[in-house]
Structure formats: structure tokens, C-alpha cells
Amino acid sequence: MAKPEYRIIGKSTPFIDARDKATGTTVYTSDITLPNMLYGKVVRSTVAHGRILSIDTSAAERLPGVKAVITAKDTVAILLRYVFVYCLAKYELCNPHGETVLAGYRRLGAWAPIYMIIAIVIVLQLIGTFLIKGAVENLTFLIPALANIPAIILGLITSFCVIYLALKPLKVLETVFKIFLAIMTVIFVYGMIAAKPDLGAIAAGAVIPRIPEGGLVIAVSLIGTVGCAPANLIYSYLIREKGWQGKEDLRQVKFDLGFPMIFMFILILSVWVVAAAYLKPNGIEVNSSEDIAKGFAALIGPIGAVLFHVGLFVAIFTTLNGLCMGYARMVSDIVKQFKPLKPITVMGQTRDWVFFAVVAWGCVVPLVWLFTSAGFVQLTVMFLTANVFVMPLISIGALIMVNKKAWIGEGNTANWWQNAGLGISVLLGIFFSVQGLINLL
Amino acid sequence: MHHIKFVVNGMERELLVNAQELLSDMLRDRLGLKGTKVACGAGECGACTVLLDEKPVNACLVLAVQADGKSILTIEGMADGPELHPIQKAFIEQGAIQCGFCTPGLIMTTKAMLEENPEPTEEEVRDGLIGHICRCTGYQKIVSAVVSAGQEIQAQRREN
Amino acid sequence: MKTFAYYKARSLEQAVSLKGEHPEAVFLAGGTDLLVKMKGGQITPQSVIDIGEIDQIRAIEGSATEIFIGAAVKVSCLEKHALLKEKLPSLTGAAFSLGSPQVRNLATIGGNICNASPSADLLPPLYAYDAAMIVCGARGDRRLPIADFLTGPGRTALKSDELLKGVAIPNRAFAGKSVYLKHALKQSMDIAAVNLCVYLEGIAPVTACRIVLGAVGPTPLRAAEAEAFLTGKELDAATVLAAARTARRACRPIDDIRTTAAYREEMVEVLCKRGITAIMQKENGVCCHASY
Numbered sequence: 041m042a043k044p045e046y047r048i049i050g051k052s053t054p055f056i057d058a059r060d061k062a063t064g065t066t067v068y069t070s071d072i073t074l075p076n077m078l079y080g081k082v083v084r085s086t087v088a089h090g091r092i093l094s095i096d097t098s099a100a101e102r103l104p105g106v107k108a109v110i111t112a113k114d115t116v117a118i119l120l121r122y123v124f125v126y127c128l129a130k131y132e133l134c135n136p137h138g139e140t141v142l143a144g145y146r147r148l149g150a151w152a153p154i155y156m157i158i159a160i161v162i163v164l165q166l167i168g169t170f171l172i173k174g175a176v177e178n179l180t181f182l183i184p185a186l187a188n189i190p191a192i193i194l195g196l197i198t199s200f201c202v203i204y205l206a207l208k209p210l211k212v213l214e215t216v217f218k219i220f221l222a223i224m225t226v227i228f229v230y231g232m233i234a235a236k237p238d239l240g241a242i243a244a245g246a247v248i249p250r251i252p253e254g255g256l257v258i259a260v261s262l263i264g265t266v267g268c269a270p271a272n273l274i275y276s277y278l279i280r281e282k283g284w285q286g287k288e289d290l291r292q293v294k295f296d297l298g299f300p301m302i303f304m305f306i307l308i309l310s311v312w313v314v315a316a317a318y319l320k321p322n323g324i325e326v327n328s329s330e331d332i333a334k335g336f337a338a339l340i341g342p343i344g345a346v347l348f349h350v351g352l353f354v355a356i357f358t359t360l361n362g363l364c365m366g367y368a369r370m371v372s373d374i375v376k377q378f379k380p381l382k383p384i385t386v387m388g389q390t391r392d393w394v395f396f397a398v399v400a401w402g403c404v405v406p407l408v409w410l411f412t413s414a415g416f417v418q419l420t421v422m423f424l425t426a427n428v429f430v431m432p433l434i435s436i437g438a439l440i441m442v443n444k445k446a447w448i449g450e451g452n453t454a455n456w457w458q459n460a461g462l463g464i465s466v467l468l469g470i471f472f473s474v475q476g477l478i479n480l481l
Numbered sequence: 482m483h484h485i486k487f488v489v490n491g492m493e494r495e496l497l498v499n500a501q502e503l504l505s506d507m508l509r510d511r512l513g514l515k516g517t518k519v520a521c522g523a524g525e526c527g528a529c530t531v532l533l534d535e536k537p538v539n540a541c542l543v544l545a546v547q548a549d550g551k552s553i554l555t556i557e558g559m560a561d562g563p564e565l566h567p568i569q570k571a572f573i574e575q576g577a578i579q580c581g582f583c584t585p586g587l588i589m590t591t592k593a594m595l596e597e598n599p600e601p602t603e604e605e606v607r608d609g610l611i612g613h614i615c616r617c618t619g620y621q622k623i624v625s626a627v628v629s630a631g632q633e634i635q636a637q638r639r640e641n
Numbered sequence: 642m643k644t645f646a647y648y649k650a651r652s653l654e655q656a657v658s659l660k661g662e663h664p665e666a667v668f669l670a671g672g673t674d675l676l677v678k679m680k681g682g683q684i685t686p687q688s689v690i691d692i693g694e695i696d697q698i699r700a701i702e703g704s705a706t707e708i709f710i711g712a713a714v715k716v717s718c719l720e721k722h723a724l725l726k727e728k729l730p731s732l733t734g735a736a737f738s739l740g741s742p743q744v745r746n747l748a749t750i751g752g753n754i755c756n757a758s759p760s761a762d763l764l765p766p767l768y769a770y771d772a773a774m775i776v777c778g779a780r781g782d783r784r785l786p787i788a789d790f791l792t793g794p795g796r797t798a799l800k801s802d803e804l805l806k807g808v809a810i811p812n813r814a815f816a817g818k819s820v821y822l823k824h825a826l827k828q829s830m831d832i833a834a835v836n837l838c839v840y841l842e843g844i845a846p847v848t849a850c851r852i853v854l855g856a857v858g859p860t861p862l863r864a865a866e867a868e869a870f871l872t873g874k875e876l877d878a879a880t881v882l883a884a885a886r887t888a889r890r891a892c893r894p895i896d897d898i899r900t901t902a903a904y905r906e907e908m909v910e911v912l913c914k915r916g917i918t919a920i921m922q923k924e925n926g927v928c929c930h931a932s933y
Contacts, residue, residue: 061581062569064516064556500647611829612741
């Protein structure tokens, strides 16, 4: 019998892409250029095994053409937040008493929950005010005709919508919002412009980007990013909603938290880079969202401004919604530690009076501040005061809770990276408290 | 800013360049000829080799202004439309290409080498290619490709 | 690279006058040393004067008394030049060992000299051939022996208004035979750990001798004692060994990233022996690479 002729074996087969490589048409990573792209350079230590004492980026940032200098400060914040929220979730899911994180905090002492309530109340006011103001601003830019209507009316309408949707969530609307936010993020990551308030940080709490301008605003944003904010506790509620009950669900939590963390990381980076890429060279100060919308418009045409304002509105709306709901539940739970609350049903939602009160507090009372611009300063001062005392509590409390076997349960105590992350948060919390005190005095 | 005129791959071009612009960057970023690669940037790896007035040079060590009045040949100028140059064919057939990053530079040096010495010995080939670093292939097949290309070019010359 | 101004000189006069206007400027010929330093930030000149295309300094001319090589002559040109290969084979051999073909197509003899690295490839042969440096400046031309031109690692005797015009090698200096040896960590594309040039006229007896050691001192060194020892002697194994050992004593090496002083000293003796032996065997201009 004749031997079969092989087609491939024993034959010389050139690489499938050898021709492209021989003609120089293969595209390697360093051959890719995108419009308005930036170039990054890693600065390495000149000392082997050296310990970095400090990184002074001010000279680099002043150079023409330097768009952004990113250090660990920006990225560590997100990691810390991840660890913090993860630890609280762990407590919520693993503790043998079947209690909530807030009940855990109660173990520190009866005074702890009261502190938390105070903190939440103040934080919610501040956030509520910023967010409603932002929402109204965006609405008026989108529909200029609305500018004729007094701001307070628009605010009221926004608040009403927030409350309505909080109590009677419309699935369709939620999906539309989510899709819109996804589109916005995709656009961002492609190099559009930074927005000033947080974008779409519903589940994991607010992650406020670092803003170049100084003063109180930086302090506020840094406080938020360090991970001591009460907003971190909101996640534990969402866990329950997802139906996660016990230790075996902890693994899911890692993904559930991890994915948004990576996502936020990319978003922060792109937002930062983009903001610096466009705003700085054009001398644009981030004073209002209008400046950013202008940038958007300049980049992709008039539709850009519209897209931006709609997106921002959606982001603000969902944030306010999420935070109000989350905080309301937290306060409600805290109060229930002391005395039971009668269930009240409003618009199909069965909660208690505390819940509804907090929602109103977050969405309606801030409208008062819309009248007085001076109010902002006082508000921020109050916020800082509250945080001076509350931040260390929240982080130290968390550290204690996840390490006490009696509380979190045998075999559930925090491991080295969890303790490390929490420990850093504690130190940062104390640091900012001290800073805050100094600023106030 | 300096106004320069030069010929690249047979085409006359004019450009305004800064003093500190390098020839490698000018070819890649201003003219879009990304086939010339930049790796070490210090004249040691040969990835950026182009022919400047028919001589192989490291484009990363030449200022763009120095190209004024000169003629440049890059990898993009090797093929004749869809018809590959014998050197390109030899590299492909001999398996001298793996990741391909060093390939354009090697091909340019080979072209000049074979023009000066059409039938090099293996030792002469290796001597001629000392300005190139290849991480992937171990050089053996590259040497075969150069020798084979030389033979092919000579054969074509005899036919004509 | 930091921003700089670029000026192109089309004549020596223009080069000198540009330097007068920009005293802090550096001269650019091939750029294979200068651009690397500029990219690395070691040199940040505000102006660069390109002298690579000045015709007066791109020529190689033989005359009744000497060979003149312009400072802007490319090393690849040196390597392949028929007259030089015949008369100055150590120089062309050293040129062949420099860098890579691509580097040689840009680098110039003037650049190699003025960069003044103690391990520069072209220097030992130039020393052995008694080369004179021709310098031109605002106050006119001057000539000085290469040993006076190079004053230390990276330093020359050039004044602030001067540039190197070329080198002149007297005809009497290349009547004999010479070899250039280079020992480096790699077979190619490497800077010499030790390099050496031996020049001999006559073998039995030796009538003239020059032994130049490179990379073992702040500049290339003449092994004067060994040269004196060899002159007038008949070359045999014993004298060669003795000469090599004497030459070893002349070197003043240091430890650096390439290798140690002790190793360099050892290699001076080895290369010296090899070089003299090669000439005894009628070799001329051989460029030997020793390797690990």
C-alpha cells in the first residue's frame, strides 16, 4: 500500500504572521496611537533596595505637557476601601449571632451607635445637599427653559422623584439608568472628561476623585476615599438583599466587591488622566460641571455636553437614591437596637418611621441649603467636626469586631491582609481627624 | 524648527522638525512608518536600523534634522507592492522570524550587507549582524536566511 | 532629551564662529556617544553644532610626508579604506572592532578621540603610529602629539573655541608591522576591558618599538620601559615574555563595572605576549579578540 502523503507533517510551514512581520506591518503595543493619547513613564528608584521616604511630584506636575502624576495615594485609597468593606461584609455573613454589622458596633458600647447616627445624619445632609444641587444644575443645563423655574421647585421635584423611586423602584428605569452609566463609563475610559462628583458609586459607597484645587474640598474628598466613611457599612445591607446568608457566600463577596473595585480603579485613573489632560492645559478650573460639559462638547461635539449632563444627572440621582436608602436602613437598625419600631407602610414599602424620616432628611431638608450659598461652608465645617470624632470610631470599631473571636466567631477572625488594611485605615482615620481638628481650630 | 527635505522609500518628503526629534521618531510618529522599531534607544540592539544613503544606521542615534538632503530606506520600502524582496522571503521561509520585533532592522542591514558582499560566508554574516540582538531565534536561522537570500539574489542576477 | 538649539556648520570657519557665539555648545559629528549621553541626561547642552558634513574634515589624504585623516571621517570609512588598510592596518583593524556596522556608519574618528574614553578603540593604534592632532580654533591651527592631546578620562586639551580638525600620521611611523588586540567581556559590541597596540620595526633585531596599553590608565599609556627593553634585541620566546612582564608594570588599572584591576594587569601581559608573537609570525594589523 502506498504511504499516505502528509499535508502538514514533514512540511515546512511558515508562521502565519511571518509575512506581516517581514514587511513591518504587524502592530505591536508601542505602535498603537490613539487620538489625544498620553505617554506614561515609570520613574524607578536609583537605589537598589532603597526605601522610598517621600515622592515630591510638584516639579513634574508643573512641566508643560505633563498631564497627571499618579502615585500610590490615588490607588491605595481604593484598595483600603475594598479591605474595609470586605471585612464588614465578613462580619455580617460570618458572625454566629446572626447579627448585623451595626449590632456588632453596638458591642463596643451603647454610645457607639449613637455616634454613628450623628455621623450619618450629618454626612447625609452634606451629601444630600451637594447631590441635589448638582442634580438641579444639570437639569437646568439640559433644559434651559427650566432655569426660569425657581431652584427650590426643581429641587423639590428631584427630591420627590428620588423618594418615589426609592420606595417604588421601577425596574425598567433602573435598567435604563444602569445602561446609561455603563455607556458613560465607557466613554470616560476612552478619554473624555472628569466629572466632579462621584460617578455611579452605588454599591460600594462614594469614591470621590481627588481634585487639584485645595482646601476643604480636598479634605472632604480624602475623608471619603480613605474608607472610614459610614457609607462603607451600607454594603452589608446589600449583602442581605442579595440573599447571601453565611460564610459560604464570602467568596462571592470577594468577586462582588472586587469587580467594582477594579472597575472604579480604571475609572478613577481614566477620569484623573482625562481631567488633567484636558482641563489643566486649557486652564480650566473645576468650578462647576459646566466647565466640564464645555470640555465634553469641545471633544465630541454638542452632543457631548448633553451626554455629560444626562450622565451626571443619572449618576447623582442613583447615588442619592442609594445613599439615602442605605443610610436610612442603617439608622433604622441602630434605633432598633434600643427599642423596637412599629412597621409602617408607605407606598408599598414596609419600613418604620425612622427609615422614612431619614430618607426625607437626605432628600428634602437639603433643599433648605439651596437658598443659602453661605450654608455650604457651615455645612462642611459640621461635616468635618463630625468626622473628626466618628472616623476613628468606625475604623477602630471594625478592627476590634473582626478580631474578637467571641463576636465574629471561631475561625473567622481577620487574617493578615485584612488586619493590615484595617490598621492602615485606622491610622489614616486618626491622621485625618487630627488634621480636621487643626483645620477647625 | 527646521525645515528638511528628504527622500523616504523613494518618495520625496518635506517636514518641519524640532532639533531634538530623532529620525526613529520622525519615521514612526510623523510619517506613520511604524515598521522601524525602537527598543534600546542607545544604538545597541539594532531594531531601529534603517538605510541612510544606503548605509545601515541606528535611527535612534540620528537627529531628524540630519536627514536633510538624504535618502532613507525603511522596511516598508523593501517589498515591491505585493511582491516581497528576496530577503523578506528568505527570512520567512527559513524560519528566521518569531516575535518579529528585530526583523525589520535585520532585513535592512542584510540588504546593505548583500549589496557589498553578495556571497558572504557564515562568519562574515555573523560579523555583519553584530549590531542586532534577537531574543527569540538564537540567530542560527537568521544566518541561514541571509546566506539563502544572498544566493537567491545572485541567482536572479545571473538570470537577467 | 532636553530642548536644544541645532546649528549646522558648513565650513570650519563657520564652526569656529558658531562656537564663538555659543561657547557652551557641543560639537556633533556621528552622535553615537553624544546622543546617548544626551538621551541619558548626562549632558544637557543648550546648543549643538553639527560638524559632520564639513568637507574639509571628511577627507583622507596621503602625501609625501604623512597621511591626514579628517576628524569627521566615519569609522566605517576608516575600516574599508584601501590606503589605510595597506598603511595603517592596526587602525583599520581597531575600526573594525568598534561597535557594530550601524554604529560605524555614524561614528567618527574625531568623536572617538575627543570622547577620550581610556578604552577607546582607535586610540592605541593612533598612539603607536605617533599621530599628531590638528586642532583649529579662533586663534588659528595648532598641532600637538596625541599623548598631549588626551589629558584624562573624558578630557582633552581642546580650548573652548577649538575643535579637532583631523589627525596626521607621519609616513615614517608605519614602516613596520603592528597589531591591535582587544579583550572584552563579549565577542562583539562591547567596550574593551583591556586593549593594546604593538608596533615593531625589525624582528632581529628590533629597531623601533611602541607598545600602547589601553583601558589601564586615565589615558592610553606607552609601556616605555618595555619598549626600551625590546629595542635592539632579537625576538625570541624569552625576550617576548620578559617584555610582556615589563609592560605589565607600566599599567595603572582600576576596578570598574567591566572587570578588576588585577585581571586587567594579567591580561596586559597576555595580550602583549600575543601581540609581539603575532608580529614575529609576520602578521600585520591583525585585530585579535581574546575572549573568555
